[in-house]
Amino acid sequence: MMTDEDKVAAGWERLNSLLVRLARPAPHDAPFRNTGTLVNMPVTRGSTVLFPDLDTMRRVGNGRYDHIAIYGAMGTPVQHELERAVAAIENGRDTQIVSSGLAACTTALLTWTASGGHCLIPDSCYGPTRRFADTMLRRFGVETTYYDPLISEAGLRALMRPETQVVFAESPGSHTFEIQDIPMLARVAHAHKACLILDNTWGFGIFTPFDHGVDVSVQALTKYAGGHSDVVIGAITVAKEEEWHRLRDAAIQLGQLAAPDECWLTLRGLRTMGVRLARQARTALIVAKWLADRPEVRRVLFPALPDDPGYALWQRDFSGAGPLFSVVLQPSYSRAAMETMVNSLSRFGIGASWGGFESLVLPTTGGVTRSLPECHADSPAFRLGIGLDDPADLIADLQQGLARL
Known part of the structure; x- marks a missing residue:
């Protein structure tokens, strides 16, 4: 049986062969036609795309779902290659690159909710997602109920309404790291014809959302x-064609995209993601x-x-662990x-x-909003993001810090 020491890194290491081959320019792509292929996709900056005639412009303009160059605001070739790469890692159908992780959350919520609707969001969600739900979604006529991230199936069913449009999940939870039972959430959401949206930031690369029922x-x-x-960059990935059309239309109308340089830097980072995150x-x-x-x-x-309450679900659903x-x-x-x-x-x-490569610390006491009783609210707490440092150096630093308490 695989030890925890091996499992935390195993999923990352299995990604390496995929990551080093994603998003390579095809040999027939200009300007490399008949001269070989660059290993990396070049940065492609541009707003205007010129067409040989109006018929071609109209035909290409109808291809907004096809990751092709139409106009800079609809994405450039380097953005489209990043979208294909992310979809491959997530085992999804299509990906829309957006300007940030928060933009990914808010664009998805705007796409799958409408006035008069109801949304379920875990009480452990990312703080800015909560603020968006409490302000913008409320202004647009969408009501939000915050639920216990460790809710039972019966408990979740009791919260569903005829107007519930979205069940939002974040696993593990922000700051308190509750692992949610995603297949159970999917069962309940789909039984009520609601869309299951998952913030998969911690699990990107080590949790395959669509294999567990996520939409x-x-x-x-x-x-x-x-x-x-x-x-700073984000992504939204979907499993089905009809969901892709809905997402793509919304992203274009909201003007969501990322600059070519941001996309290129992210593609470069993807190459070493498995090696870095395994360590x-x-x-x-x-x-x-x-x-x-x-x-x-x-x-x-x-x-x-x-001894973590989410350990069994982590063992069941994840192929590795994040450094946070x-x-x-x-x-x-x-x-x-x-x-x-x-x-x-x-x-x-x-x-x-x-x-990232650097180790980070951030106090969470007083900075976490909860509607339900907060986990360990009576104790001071801080969050650690582990980088590429030697573990002995990090432990020595923490040891001297704890001695000051």
Whole structure:
């Protein structure tokens, strides 16, 4: 049987052969026709696409679902290659690249909800997604109910209404890392003719959403695919043609796309994503286990730990682990003491985002909004994003930090 130490990295390592071959220019593509093929897709910048005649312009203009060059605002060749690459990784039909991970969440919600509708969102969702639901969706006449991310099937069925249009999921949850039972959510959503949308940012590459019943998968490619903290970009992937047409029409009307340079940087990052994340996941497990044994720590919220409530679902549904988890300190420590500890760290940068080469720390106490009783609300907590550092260096840094509590 595979050990947890091997499993956290296994899914990433299995991706490598796919990642190194995605999005290569075809030999017949200009300007390389009859002269060979570049290994990497070149950056293609442009707004206007010229056509030889009006008939060609009309014919090509009808191909907005086909990832072809029509006009810069509908995507350039490098964006289309990134879309094909993401769809292949997600095992989906088509992908729409958008400007950010948040844009992926909001565009998907706008696409599959309408005035008078109802949306179910987990209480553990990404904070900006919650703010969008509470402000913009409400303004557009869509009501949102927040549900326990660990809800039972019977509990979820009880929340469904005739007007429920979307069940939104985020697994694991933001900051508190609850793993959701996605096949169960899909069963209930589809029984009520609702669309299941999953924020798959943590699971991108190690969780295949459409094999588990998801209809729409969104992610911040900023994290794993970008990988170098120099790009902000998102993606929405769907499984079926009719969903692709609906998404593509909405994205065009909303003006959603990403700049060619952002797409090119993301494609470059994809090449090494498996290698980077395999190492980061292994290091994350080492650091998480060390922290779990510390007397200052009440709980480490990381699905790859055997005592985590989501461990069984992680084992069942995921092929690896992400490098992001939270640490809950004993309630005897104050928030001020925790912040002193965070400020003392030298190997961990204090900043938002995660998934890149650098290790990051971010306090979560006081920054997490919950409608339901918050997990470990009486204890100070912080989130760690593990980078490419040596685990011994990270542990030594955390050790000196904890000594300051």
